[in-house]
Amino acid sequence: MSPDPTRLGALLREVAATEILPRWGRIETDTKGDGSLVTSADLAVQQRLTEALAAEYPGIPLLGEEMSEAAQQARLTESPEGVWVLDPIDGTGNYACGFPGFAISLALVRHARVELGVVLDPVRDECFSAVRGAGATLDGTPIAPFAPGPALGDCIAMVDFKRLPPKRIPALLRPGGFRSQRNLGAVALEWCWLACGRYQLYLHGGQKLWDYAAGRLIAHEAGVAARLYRLGGVTPVETLDLEPRVALAAADRPLLALWHDFVALPLIET
Known part of the structure; x- marks a missing residue:
């Protein structure tokens, strides 16, 4: 089954509503080895999406930010059917401080290139998505960049x-x-x-x-x-x-x- 970005967006919204937004502004953080922050929400989102995606799309494993580098490398190189690439909370520092600039980011990588991407901004309730070769949308409406001038x-x-x-x-x-x-x-x-x-x-x-x-x-x-x-x-x-x-x-x-x-x-x- 080819993943549907609309369905994936709904899944991300469901997980954000139960795991991210209720904890926002009142959550403790830990520091990882590289100095970046991690919260219980990061771990909960990754676990929920690992389970949900495995149930809907069996055979496609998940590479998450909150995994060991060895496990990430194995998923990237040993997944002939493709691999999900997940950042459970992109902008964890913002999230932990109460700044409204964070997202769930999910991509599908097949044959060494990204084929699908979905990014959910839970605060603004905006879901961006794209399938390779089919354009990009914000909640189903096509989007394009804008330049106010040539300089x-x-x-x-x-x-x-x-x-x-x-x-x-x-x-x-x-x-x-x-x-x-x-x-x-x-x-x-x-x-x-x-x-x-x-x-x-x-x-x-x-x-x-x-x-x-x-x-x-x-x-x-x-x-x-x-x-x-x-x-x-x-x-x-x-x-x-x-x-x-x-x-x-x-x-x-x-x-x-x-x-x-x-x-x-x-x-x-x-």
Whole structure:
């Protein structure tokens, strides 16, 4: 059975209503080995979706953020029927602090590429989805990026400064790069908001597969121009693995070319 994004969106809404929203604003956090946060809601969402997806789509295992790296690698390389890639709460830091910028991100990877993506924003009750080759939607309505003008200075940029080397930041703030800058702190939503025109330029210094898999497909299907790079790389890559990626994207190809020149890769030396 081919997974239905509408059904998946309903499943994510059900899980968010029972596991995420009731805990929001009054939840304790733990710190993982990489310094990122995890909550009981992350674990509960991952467990619920692991069970629900296995029941509806047997034979397709799940790769979740809250699994060991060894288990993640095994799921990615040993799943001939495909693998679900899940970030149970993308933007856990926001969620734990009560900031309304987080999402559930679910993607289906088959034959080394993302075939389907669904991202649910529980606070705004917005569900973004895409199937490869079929466009992208927000609650069933087609979406597309929007550029208010042809110059970088016409645009709002989403830039995650946290993962960029401090010595590279001053150059990104020089005149001509963007009209204004934001940082949401939830990668899946950042891709989706770019896809539906809420900003025009994107730069992120290190996102993992579960961060970008669903959101980037949604952006691609909406018409966003985007490239992913290995840390320290200058050549775009499409390989799906567990290594972090630098993301560079824009509302259209001409803006991406200007943004690429302005940013000046490589951003991060390895």
